[in-house]
Amino acid sequence: MENSRKKKKTVTRRAFLQSLSGGAVGAGVASRVLGKEPRSIQSGPGEMEVFSSKRIALTVNGKKVGFETEPGETLLQVLRDRLRLTGTKRTCNRGECGGCTVLLDGKPVYSCHILAIQAEGKDILTIEGLASGDKLHPVQQAFIDKDSYQCGFCTPGFIMSSVALLDKNKQPSLDEIKAGLSGNLCRCGNYQKIHAAVAAAADAMRRG
Amino acid sequence: MKKKHLIEDPHLEYMELAQNPGSQTAASQQPSAQPAAEFKHIGKYTPRIDGKKIVTGTAQFTQDLYVDGMLQAKILRSPHACADLVSIDLSQALSYPGVKAALKLKEGRIKWAGEQIAAVAAVDEKTAEEALKLIKVEYKVLPHVVSEEKAMEQAAPLIQDQGNVQKSNEYNRGDIEKGFKEADIVFEQTYKTSWEVHQTAETHSSLAKWDGDNLTVWDSTQAVQSVRDGLARALSIPASRVKVIKHYMGGGFGSKLGLNDHTVVAARLARETGRPVKVVLTRQENSYCVGYRPSARMTIKAGVKKDGTLVALHFKNYNCGGIGRGDRCAEPTTDVYRCPNVKVEEYSVFVNTCGSRATRAPGHTQGTFGLEGFMEELAARLGMDPLELRRKNYSAKEKGDTGNPYSTKGLDQC
The missing domain is CATH 1.10.150.120 ([2Fe-2S]-binding domain)
Structure with missing residues (x-):
């Protein structure tokens, strides 16, 4: 994952699917495949780090927030369930409709199709962070x-x-x-x- | 009797109107209109009062509500289109860490894949999902039918005791046989429309919270009153103890009219646990568990004069809405064009799927597609301009020029 992250500036849908070894589509799959013990699995083009839970920090709307994340937890789940930023909607939850779009380093992404760990180290902008105080974008x-x-x-x-x-x-x-x-x-x-x-x-x- | 004028005589009594319905006349003069430029609101843009909340993401839809102590529930659904439920074992699910309650929701015959079997309330959605996998259900799987054509065959499994094909509508005006005899040309075509799922942007969701004997439900609904009354009936409590709130709803299109089964589940689990319970359906559940527009197979047969005058219209339709009765689709055919002789026969075909539901102009969408497709083809057959054919048979009143006048129509101005 680290390697592919360095090579590619943003996580594309294609790269994400490839990292889950092609056929394993969908964030929920990861946790079932990975199991509890930390280990490494060979998954197609790169090696994937395996963990049961991990402390990460995200930069959301300019603020740094740290929390424990589980494998398979999507950025959408973190934004809504942990950070209560519910302006980002869970609509199709399968990367088809754009209802959960946020900006990752300025690029629009489907947050339901990105794992929270993949967003680490990037600037995340949600609808709540767009206005400056009372002044709308x-x-x-x-x-x-x-x-x-x-x-x-x-x-x-x-x-x-x-x-x-x-x-x-x-x-x-x-x-x-x-x-x-x-x-x-x-x-x-x-x-x-x-x-x-x-x-x-x-x-x-x-x-x- | 002298006709009274409603505007000139505001004291015309209701009883007099009811007894002599012709006693009022149309307005004798147009009321003087204010120039449009002087209107304060009409024709002027008014921003929606909730606009700022919507564009800043602070408008809270039901799925966005998180209240203190809230549990999340998930529903186990039947994978079988037809089966008898033998047993449900909740014990392992109940002992899964984080699970606070579980309910059995079904006994007896299952009639469609997706019927609610059991539900779990847990500290979060993922825990509830995991616990669902631990529920043991024993089914006696039975033959099913989901194809409309197969359901109509003699050997098809019966969805209803009275049969899989049942008459749902009939209508007669004039004498259809006489009409066809008078016709120069008889023309027949069949039109099919498929099922159409609402797919609201916000999936169906409910949050239930008890305060003593009083229930508050935040629901993604088009009809707070009918959800309130439905909940009162389902839970056997007075409607005065139920309050249903909807602030924002991410689309309904008919699929959020009336009470949903999962809303009752949220209320029951909340009562059992003494904590607020939220149920947010998944996109998959929204695709096969909350209704859809039923299909139609409409055969339209018309008798026409060479100049395009309709003298007979026969509308026969098989509509299919799963375990429900589907829609009646004949109204455009009986109403829109002038035709003295009309016959309608509509049938419901039952199959093993979720029941259909109101979908934006129930019946009219299918019926208009059939009728207007037919008028186009009829015009081609007659070598007539399609608009001319419609003008020729224009009707200013409903029921083929025999009923009440239309308030607005305007086809004659095309």
Whole structure:
């Protein structure tokens, strides 16, 4: 794991699946495979550290938090169950819908598909850390101004993906907005207003 | 009798209206309208009052609630579509560290894969999940049927004693045989729609907390009152002792109307342990345990004149909603177009799956797909413009121009 982490700057879905030896998909599998005693197992491209529980520290919204984590515990579980940062939603819990999107060193990731230990040493930004005090991030303000939510459940994930998109691309076209948000699903079907919010936020951010 | 005017005569009495329903007339003059530019709210954007909470992630949905002493529950579900339950042994699950209570939820015949068998409340979700694996259940597995076509065969296992195919709707207007005799062309097509799962963004979830004899439930629901009343019935307590709260809900689309079984489980486990209990269904459970839009197999047969005038419409439908009755889909056909002779026969086909549930305009979605697909094909067959065919048979009143006038329709303005 250490090696692959050094080689790759972020944990991709592909790398994560490969690290679980291809077929073993899903975070719950890890704990069953690994057992209680610390040991090492050969798992495809790299070697995986095995433990029953481990103390780690995460940097979440600029604050360092330390806690015991268990193998197989996802970043989503840690954010919600341990840190009570419930703005990150458990929606599909299988890496398909983007409802649990957070930024890991500025890159959008599905927190249900990343183990907590994989996020160690990285900057994690959740929806709760986006505003500065009472001042909303321009993307948050644009979602209000454009009425870009219905039930509002997928909204935090969409906002985090939008923030990441606008960080890379200051003036995205509609097609680029759609591509940037293609990993997020809205079941109410509010896409047009979401796209309008991202365009409005881009304008606002360019104006400063 | 002189007709009275409702606006001019506000003292028109209700009894008089009820006894002489024609005694009122339409408004004799349009009320003068304020210019749109002077409206304070209409046509103006108003931000939602909960907008800031939603965009900052502080809006709390049911799954986001954590209260002091809260336990989390998981439900063991039947892997068999049809079986008799022989026994449930909770003893090992109950002795698993962190488990606070376990319940048996089923006896007798299981009719669909996913039925609740037992439940465990534990200090956290993972512990509850592990404990579920320790519950020993003995099933006597029986033959099942999940295919609608197979369920209609003679040899199919019976889902209901009265048979797997039961009449669910009939309607007659005019004389269908006479209509077909008058027709220049008779045209028939069959349209199928499949099951459609709601898949709400927020899975169904409930948090139950007792305070003495009073129960408070936070529920991801579209209908707090019916959940309250359902809980009162299920727990045999007065509805006045039940309070149901929903602040935010991550989508419902019909699948969160009414009480869910897992909500009763949360309430029972909370009573047993004396602690708040939360149940959050998984995405998998949401896919096969909380309902879906039932399927339809609609055969529509029309008799038409050469100019496109409908003179006969026959709508025959087999709908399938698992162990439930499915939807009635005939209303678009009986209502939307003018046609003097209409016959409807609808049947429910029962199979071994979870019962279907209301899904955004129950019955109308399937029925409109069938009818409007049919009108397109009928227009092609007649060599007519599809819009012209619809205008030709336009009806300003429901029930094929025989019922109440539509408040809004507008097809004639297309």
